[in-house]
Amino acid sequence: MTPSSPDAATAPVDADAAIAAVEPLPPSRRVSGLIEDVRAGFAKRPRELSPKYFYDARGAELFERICALPEYYLTRSEAGLLDAHADALIDRVRPDHIVELGAGSARKTETLLAACERAGLDTAFWPLDVCASVLVEARERLQARFPGLRVRALAGDHTAGLDHLPPRTGRTLFVFLGSSLGNFEGESARTLLGDIAACMGGEDRLLLGVDPVKDRETLEAAYNDSEGVTAAFNANVLNVLNRELDGDIDVDAFRHRAVFNPAANRIEAYLDVVRRHTARLGALGETYTFVEGESLFTEISRKFTPTGLDGDLNPAGLAREVDFFADRNRYALHLVRRA
Numbered sequence: 089m090t091p092s093s094p095d096a097a098t099a100p101v102d103a104d105a106a107i108a109a110v111e112p113l114p115p116s117r118r119v120s121g122l123i124e125d126v127r128a129g130f131a132k133r134p135r136e137l138s139p140k141y142f143y144d145a146r147g148a149e150l151f152e153r154i155c156a157l158p159e160y161y162l163t164r165s166e167a168g169l170l171d172a173h174a175d176a177l178i179d180r181v182r183p184d185h186i187v188e189l190g191a192g193s194a195r196k197t198e199t200l201l202a203a204c205e206r207a208g209l210d211t212a213f214w215p216l217d218v219c220a221s222v223l224v225e226a227r228e229r230l231q232a233r234f235p236g237l238r239v240r241a242l243a244g245d246h247t248a249g250l251d252h253l254p255p256r257t258g259r260t261l262f263v264f265l266g267s268s269l270g271n272f273e274g275e276s277a278r279t280l281l282g283d284i285a286a287c288m289g290g291e292d293r294l295l296l297g298v299d300p301v302k303d304r305e306t307l308e309a310a311y312n313d314s315e316g317v318t319a320a321f322n323a324n325v326l327n328v329l330n331r332e333l334d335g336d337i338d339v340d341a342f343r344h345r346a347v348f349n350p351a352a353n354r355i356e357a358y359l360d361v362v363r364r365h366t367a368r369l370g371a372l373g374e375t376y377t378f379v380e381g382e383s384l385f386t387e388i389s390r391k392f393t394p395t396g397l398d399g400d401l402n403p404a405g406l407a408r409e410v411d412f413f414a415d416r417n418r419y420a421l422h423l424v425r426r427a
């Protein structure tokens with residue numbers, strides 16, 4: 089609230105002004121789009137789709153519900169770890185800036201900002217997300233809780249490079265939570281981590297939240313919940329294709345399946361075809377036949393061991409500095425520095 093504007097409490101919220109105050113983060117390099125990705129993914133066997141297309145408005149809402157499911161321990165375990173260790177983490181890093189990749193609602197990060205406030209630090213918060221409206225909401229909530237907090241909302245795709253991240257002084261804590269790294273493997277993981285490393289100075293740190301490898305039952309239950317929310321989340325990607333690509337894919341002809349692949353340490357999610365049918369994607373000018381027994385590969389959610397994670401971090405010029413594990417290795421936070 090600005091004391092200089094006496095009408096602030098009664099003035100209508102200017103939604104356009106709020107959106108405008110979100111700065112675009114221009115991409116450093118071109119990333120492929122939906123049409124290209126579907127064309128290439130549907131040419132493969134099994135056919136595949138990128139998990140980045142899950143998150144339309146309905147997909148984001150379903151994901152929020154997943155986070156509250158009894159079987160999906162990841163979100164709660166991570167929040168518990170942050171609560172337990174926020175003060176120690178912040179005392180160690182003493183960040184002048186917190187830059188969060190894929191911040192979304194930034195609810196988990198509130199814990200870190202509260203720790204900064206307790207430590208007497210004047211830390212600025214820079215959330216980065218592809219969705220500008222979610223950033224506006226996050227900023228309003230955060231500024232209500234932390235009066236005076238400087239929030240610089242950046243709208244952009246963190247997979248398109250970070251060359252245009254505004255320059256910072258002092259120490260920056262990069263934050264990448266929610267086991268989001270689990271969607272990236274091989275080249276894409278190295279690129280993402282390399283992009284973060286390229287923005288980091290010797291005093292900067294990356295706080296990474298990942299899901300450790302654990303027993304198959306716990307892992308598979310987290311991706312096959314009894315209410316079917318994850319199944320709806322997975323199938324919703326077909327609604328996205330139908331809407332965005334003028335398609336007529338029969339969503340009911342697919343069934344959700346998620347299995348742990350122990351050789352690759354990852355959950356693999358599929359949409360299995362249970363009824364043969366032909367669908368047209370108007371925007372591609374293509375017709376696709378789906379046959380019973382074939383599967384559409386929609387997501388990988390990697391699970392990590394500390395040394396497995398080193399295999400991602402070290403080639404990117406990064407190294408683990410401190411590890412925090414939740415009860416019985418349910419979840420992990422890693423504080424990472426430049427190697």
Ligand code: AVJ
Pocket residue numbers: 154162266267268270271310311318321387388389
């Ligand atoms: C947001 C990618 C971390 O892989 O656990 C949840 C997405 N998919 N249930 C995950 C997801 C199915 C989630 N990530």
